[in-house]
Amino acid sequence: MDYATLLQILDSTIRLAVPLLLACLAGLWSERAGVFDIGLEGKMLVAAFASGAVAYITGSAWAGLAAGIGAALVWAVLHGIASITFRGNQLISGVALNFLASGMTVLVAQAAFSQGGRTPALSSSGRFNEVTLPFADAVREVPVIGPLYADVISGHSLLVYLAVLAVPATWWVLLRTRFGLRLRAVGENPAAVDTAGVSVTRLRFAAVLIAGVLCGIAGTYLATALQAGFGREMTAGRGYIALAALIFAKWRPWGALWATLLFGFFQAIALRPDVVPIPVAALEALPYVLTVLVLAGFVGKAIPPRAGGEPYVKER
Amino acid sequence: MRQIPRWADVVLVPLISLLLAAICATAVILAIGQDPWEAIVTMVTGALGSAYGWGYTLYYTTSFIFTGLAVTMAFHAGLFNIGGEGQAQLGGLGIALVLLYIPWPHWTVALLAAIVASAAFGAVWAAIPGWLQARRGSHIVITTIMFNYIAYALIVWMLVDVLRPPGQAEPATARFAVGIPALSDIPGLNLIFSDAVPANISLFLALIACVGVWALLWRTPLGYEIRAFGKSEAAARYAGIRPVRTVMIAMALSGALAGMMSINNVMGESGRLLQNSSEGAGFIGIAVALMGRNHPFGVVLSALLFGFLYQGGAELGLWTQIPIDLRVVVQGLVILFTGALDHMVRMMLGLVFAPRKVA
Numbered sequence A: 001m002d003y004a005t006l007l008q009i010l011d012s013t014i015r016l017a018v019p020l021l022l023a024c025l026a027g028l029w030s031e032r033a034g035v036f037d038i039g040l041e042g043k044m045l046v047a048a049f050a051s052g053a054v055a056y057i058t059g060s061a062w063a064g065l066a067a068g069i070g071a072a073l074v075w076a077v078l079h080g081i082a083s084i085t086f087r088g089n090q091l092i093s094g095v096a097l098n099f100l101a102s103g104m105t106v107l108v109a110q111a112a113f114s115q116g117g118r119t120p121a122l123s124s125s126g127r128f129n130e131v132t133l134p135f136a137d138a139v140r141e142v143p144v145i146g147p148l149y150a151d152v153i154s155g156h157s158l159l160v161y162l163a164v165l166a167v168p169a170t171w172w173v174l175l176r177t178r179f180g181l182r183l184r185a186v187g188e189n190p191a192a193v194d195t196a197g198v199s200v201t202r203l204r205f206a207a208v209l210i211a212g213v214l215c216g217i218a219g220t221y222l223a224t225a226l227q228a229g230f231g232r233e234m235t236a237g238r239g240y241i242a243l244a245a246l247i248f249a250k251w252r253p254w255g256a257l258w259a260t261l262l263f264g265f266f267q268a269i270a271l272r273p274d275v276v277p278i279p280v281a282a283l284e285a286l287p288y289v290l291t292v293l294v295l296a297g298f299v300g301k302a303i304p305p306r307a308g309g310e311p312y313v314k315e316r
Numbered sequence B: 001m002r003q004i005p006r007w008a009d010v011v012l013v014p015l016i017s018l019l020l021a022a023i024c025a026t027a028v029i030l031a032i033g034q035d036p037w038e039a040i041v042t043m044v045t046g047a048l049g050s051a052y053g054w055g056y057t058l059y060y061t062t063s064f065i066f067t068g069l070a071v072t073m074a075f076h077a078g079l080f081n082i083g084g085e086g087q088a089q090l091g092g093l094g095i096a097l098v099l100l101y102i103p104w105p106h107w108t109v110a111l112l113a114a115i116v117a118s119a120a121f122g123a124v125w126a127a128i129p130g131w132l133q134a135r136r137g138s139h140i141v142i143t144t145i146m147f148n149y150i151a152y153a154l155i156v157w158m159l160v161d162v163l164r165p166p167g168q169a170e171p172a173t174a175r176f177a178v179g180i181p182a183l184s185d186i187p188g189l190n191l192i193f194s195d196a197v198p199a200n201i202s203l204f205l206a207l208i209a210c211v212g213v214w215a216l217l218w219r220t221p222l223g224y225e226i227r228a229f230g231k232s233e234a235a236a237r238y239a240g241i242r243p244v245r246t247v248m249i250a251m252a253l254s255g256a257l258a259g260m261m262s263i264n265n266v267m268g269e270s271g272r273l274l275q276n277s278s279e280g281a282g283f284i285g286i287a288v289a290l291m292g293r294n295h296p297f298g299v300v301l302s303a304l305l306f307g308f309l310y311q312g313g314a315e316l317g318l319w320t321q322i323p324i325d326l327r328v329v330v331q332g333l334v335i336l337f338t339g340a341l342d343h344m345v346r347m348m349l350g351l352v353f354a355p356r357k358v359a
Helices: A003-032 A040-058 A061-085 A090-113 A145-153 A158-176 A178-188 A190-195 A200-226 A238-248 A253-270 A280-295 B006-031 B036-048 B051-076 B084-101 B107-136 B140-162 B202-219 B221-231 B233-238 B243-270 B281-291 B296-319 B326-340 B342-352
Strands: none
Touching: A003 A040, A003 A145, A003 A158, A003 A178, A003 A200, A003 A238, A003 A253, A040 A061, A040 A090, A040 A200, A040 A238, A061 A090, A061 A200, A061 B326, A090 B006, A090 B281, A090 B326, A158 A178, A158 A200, A158 A253, A178 A190, A178 A200, A190 A200, A238 A253, A238 A280, A238 B140, A253 A280, A280 B107, A280 B140, B006 B036, B006 B281, B006 B326, B006 B342, B036 B051, B036 B296, B051 B084, B051 B202, B051 B221, B051 B243, B051 B281, B051 B296, B084 B107, B084 B140, B084 B243, B084 B281, B107 B140, B107 B243, B202 B221, B202 B243, B202 B296, B221 B233, B221 B243, B233 B243, B243 B281, B281 B296, B281 B326, B296 B326, B326 B342
C-alpha cells in the first residue's frame, strides 16, 4: 500500500467515523445519566430524513440541520416520556422508537416526494460542502505532513469539525462542571442526587435532550454531507455500532473518539478490498466481535454506569 | 400506583394499548393524506378475505409464534433477547446444512433432522450471549444485538463463498431436495386452501411448541426455577437456584425456538437458504411477546394479529398509495404502547378503578 492510498483510506476513515462519533457521544450523555439508549439508530434516521427533506425544499443546509435536530429531539422527548416520566423499560422504548423511525421516514418520504422512500438529490446549497482549512494549499508540497494536512485533515464539511470539537466539549462539561458532576451522579446513584435536592427527572431529561441534539447532527451529516439526500434505512446500523463503540470507549469522551475512529477505519478498509485481502464479511463483523470480547472482559473490563437502565422511583 | 383488578390487567391493558396504537396509526395515515377506512378494508379483504390471503396470514403467524415464544421464554428468566433475528438465521443455516449434504429418504425424517438442526444452531447462537451474561456479566441486550450482526456477516460469507452453487450469481444455496407439505397439500384442508399457499405444516409444530412452552414454564420444576429467577435473582439464588445454569437453559431454549422458525420459511416456503431469510420476524417477536403478555397462548393470538397486519400491510403496498412500511410503524407503536408505556396505561386504569371515598 503506498502513501497516497493510505491517505485516501484515512480520509474516508474520518468521513465514516463522524456519524459514529456523534452518535457515540449521544449515547455517552444519555447512559452516563442512567438512561440506556438503544434508539440512537432511530434518532439518526429521523434526523437524516428531516434534514434531507427540509434542505431539499428550502435549498439551505442550515435549515436542514435545524430540522434534523428538531426531529431527533421529538424522538428524544418520546424516549424521555416513556422511560423517565412513565418509568417504562428503556430498552423496549428504544427498540420501539427505532421501528417507528424506520417506518415513518419511508412513509412520509413516499407521501411527500413519491420517489420510493427517498428524498430528491440535494443541490450544492442544500449540502454542507467541503471547507478548506487555512494554508491547506500552501503546505501541500511539504513532504509527508503536507498531503496529510491538505487531504486528510482539511477538506471535510463543517459538521466534521463540529463533531471533533464535541469531544473536548463533552469532556469538559461532563467532567469539569457542576452540571456534569450531577449528571454523572444521576447515572451512578440517583437516590443520592435526589437527597441532595436536585431533580433526577430534570437531569435525565437534559441528558436525553443533549443526546437528541447530537443524534440530530449525526443524521444531518449523513443526509447533507456524506450523501446528497435521504435514502431509506440510510443509517445502516450505525446507531448500534456507536453503542458498540461506547462500550469500547468505556463511556469516556476521548475513548469515544478513538473507538469510533477505529470502527471508521474498519469500514474504510472494507470499502477497499483491492488493498486489504480480508473478506468483507469478516471486516464488517469485526467491530461487533471486538465489542463482545470487551463486554465479556477478555480485553479490558467495561463497567457501565451503575444505575443504567433503571427508572428512578422517588417514593420508596 | 393503585392496584387494578387482575382481569383488567390481563385483558384491558393490552386492549387499551392496542387501541392507542391503532389511533396513532390512523393519525399517521391521515397525515400522509390517505383514507384510513380504505386502508382497513384493503387489509381485511387482503389478509382474511380469501384462502390465498389466509395462507399468507397463517404463514406469517407461524413464524411470529416461534419468535414470540422465543422472546417470552427469555423474558420469564428476566432476559431481554433481541437476538431472535440472528438466531433464526442460524437456524436456517442448520437446516440448509443437513438438507443439502445428507440425502433423506422421506420428508418426515428430513423434518425431524431439520427440527434438531435448527433448534441446535439457534440454541448455540443464543447460549453464547447467555453464557457471557451469566459468567462474564456482559449485558444480554447488547451482546444479542452484536450477535445479530455477526450472524448476518456469517450468513453472507457462507452464502457468497461457501454454499453458493457454481455458476449462480445470487447469494443463496441450491434448492433442497426435500420440503414439507403446505396446508394446501393436506387432504381435507386442500378443500379450503385450493391454491398453493405458503402456510405449511410447521404451523402445527408452532402450536405444539406453544403448548410445550406453557407446560415447561408452569408445570415443571425447571419452569418454576426460570420464573423465580426472572422475578428476583437474589431470592432465586438464596433458594438454591443456580443462576448460570438457569440463564443458559432459558437462553438456549429461547434460541432454539427462534431457530425453529426457519422450518417455516427456509424449509417450507423458499426451499433454500437466502440472505436475510428471517426478514425481521425476530424483531417482531418482541412485539408479539409484549402484546401477548408473555403468555404462550397470548402469543398465538398476537402472532395471528401480526400475521394479519403483515399480510394486510403487503396488500396495502400493492393496492393503495400507502407504502408497505406502514406495518413497521404499527409494529413500533405496538411495542411502544404495550411495552414501554405500559405503566401509563395502568396509571390511567388505576384512576378508573380507584376505590370510592367513603363519606
